[in-house]
Amino acid sequence: MTIPKPSTSPEPSPESLTFAVLGVNSALCSVLPAALKHPTRVQQLAIPAILAGRDVLALSQTGSGKTLAFGLPLLQTVYQQLQQLAGAKPVSSLASNAQALVLVPTRELAQQVTMALQALASQLSPVPLKIQLLCGGIAQEEQLAELAAKPQLVVATPGRLLDLCTQSHISLDSIKYLVLDEADRLLEMGFWPDVQKLMAMIPKRKQTLLFSATLPEALDSLAGKLLTNNPQRVEASTRNAVAAEIEERLYLVNKGSKAQALIALLKQYRWPQVLVFISARDDADAIAKRLLKAGINAAALHGEKDQTVRSQTLADFKAHRIQVVVATDLMARGIHVDALPVVINLDLPSSAPVYVHRIGRTARAGANGLAISLVCHGEMLSLTAIRNLTARELPLASLADFPVTDKPSERAREDGTENKVAPKRPPRDKQANRRSLNKHSIKAFKGKR
Structure with a gap:
């Protein structure tokens, strides 16, 4: 199903809008943090549509308040239904199967969404609204005990939820x-x-909400098939846009100089918090060790770490007990660190949308932030893809004390375009192949004796 394009109506003045005007009830408005005086653009557009019962596809920049954009109407709808039940039954007997499900891709994001919604739900009274986190890394027995309390809203990662469903828990x-x-x-x-x-286990008659900062055009049709109930498309910013508050700096360096360049930047600027992204888990551990040897308080965070270690590392980083976290793309999506000043890409991601998510860890909720990328010649094709996706020039600058001596690869020119001419194989590789052929032919000859 084709989702109607959003209207081009002028954006209302933020000062003229409140959450109450959008339809959020007094019970929820009363428990909102004092800092949340006015809804963000995605909240302004999405909340009324969700409260009206429509399916919604919402695209908005990282750090723009998407969690509350779906969380507030979700909490309100479920809470109102509980209140109606409470009119006929004692509060203690309101246990029922979950009515709302939020699926997220990572454990860290699942925990963050749960905490954000629980902070509001815990203050609602007199009817208790229970929220359950279901993700890997937590003992299943512990989660089963909590499920016995019949939560009304579940936040889950697909793998763990599917396991529990398959086991009929x-x-x-x-x-x-x-x-x-x-x-x-x-x-x-x-x-x-x-x-x-999981969707095959859910009734077809439901309200479906899709939220993201990026959406490749190739996934548009798939998203459209999921939204069947008078769907509305909400675009609070240009598709795949980078927040204007993020300053992007890209430096061309030798591939082998990246770790030294990172250490030099960290020592020169002494930022209180830095999130460093790298693609490979082993490299994350190795870089964290190099930073520690250089006297920089650092830790690695990736999917192979025990969940207790992952949670503690993130908590220590948020509490400023760790200055630098070197992370894989586990940390690229949705994770919020208050006023994180700097994100550094030690390598560019192979997927252009991941770049948008990575640097979106800074400049959240209207704050300013800095995103630095250390780029080598071999990453020119990735850089071109990022430039095309974000429609930004992203010029490469030189980094003081780190002259570039590497040569552009055969596959990619300086401007990031691909060289279609097949690179010549080095002579030593040909010699190695001849040696291998000789070995195979000798074995074959001996086998015939």
Whole structure:
């Protein structure tokens, strides 16, 4: 189904809008943090549509308030239904199967979304609204004990939820509201098979909400098939846009000089908090060790770490007990660190949308931030893809004390375009192949004796 394009109506003045004007009830408005005086653009557009019962596809920049954009109407709808039940039953007997499900791609994001929603739900009275976190890394027995309390809202990663459903520990028969947070990631092949299996367990009559900062055009049709109930498309910013508050600096350096350049930058500027992104888990550990040897308080964070270690590392980073976290793209989506000043890409991601998510860890909620990328010649094709996606020039500058001596690769020219001429194989490789052929032919000859 084709989702109607958003209207081009002028943006209302933020001062003229409140959450109450959008339809958020007094119970929820009363428990909102004092700092949340006016809704963000995505909240202004999405909340009324969700409260009206429409399916929604919402695209908005990182750090723009998407969690509350779906979280507030979700909490309100479920809470109102609980209140109606409370009129006929004692509060203690209101246990029922979960009505709302929020799916997210990572454990860290699942924990963050749960905490954000629980902070509001815990203050609602007199009817208790229970929220359950279901993700890997937490003992299943512990989660089963909590499920016995019959939560009304579940936040989960697909793998753990599918395991529990398969074992009949939880039923999705009562789900009326489904949210795919970081929807583009959940629609990709890594998660999509599990998501499909879960959706087959959910009633067809439900409200579906898709939220993301990026959405490749290739996934548009798939997203459209999921939204069937008078869907509305909400674009609070240009598709795949980078927040204007992020200053981007890109430096061309030798591939072998990146670690030294990182250490030099950290020692020169002494930022209180820095999130460094790198693609490989082993490299994250190695870089963290090099930083520690250089006297920089650092830790690595990736999917092979025990969940207790992952949670503690993130908590220590947020509490300023760790200055630098070297992370894989586990940290690229949705994770919020208050006023994080700097993100550094030690390498460029192979997927251009991941770049948008990575640097979106800074300059959140209207704050300013700095995103630095250390780029080598071999990453020119990735840089071109990022430039095309974001429609930004992203010029490369030189970094003091780190002259570039590497030569452009055969596959990519200086301007990032691909060289279609096949590179010549080095002579030593030909010699190695001849030696291998000689070995094979000798073996074959001996086998015939």
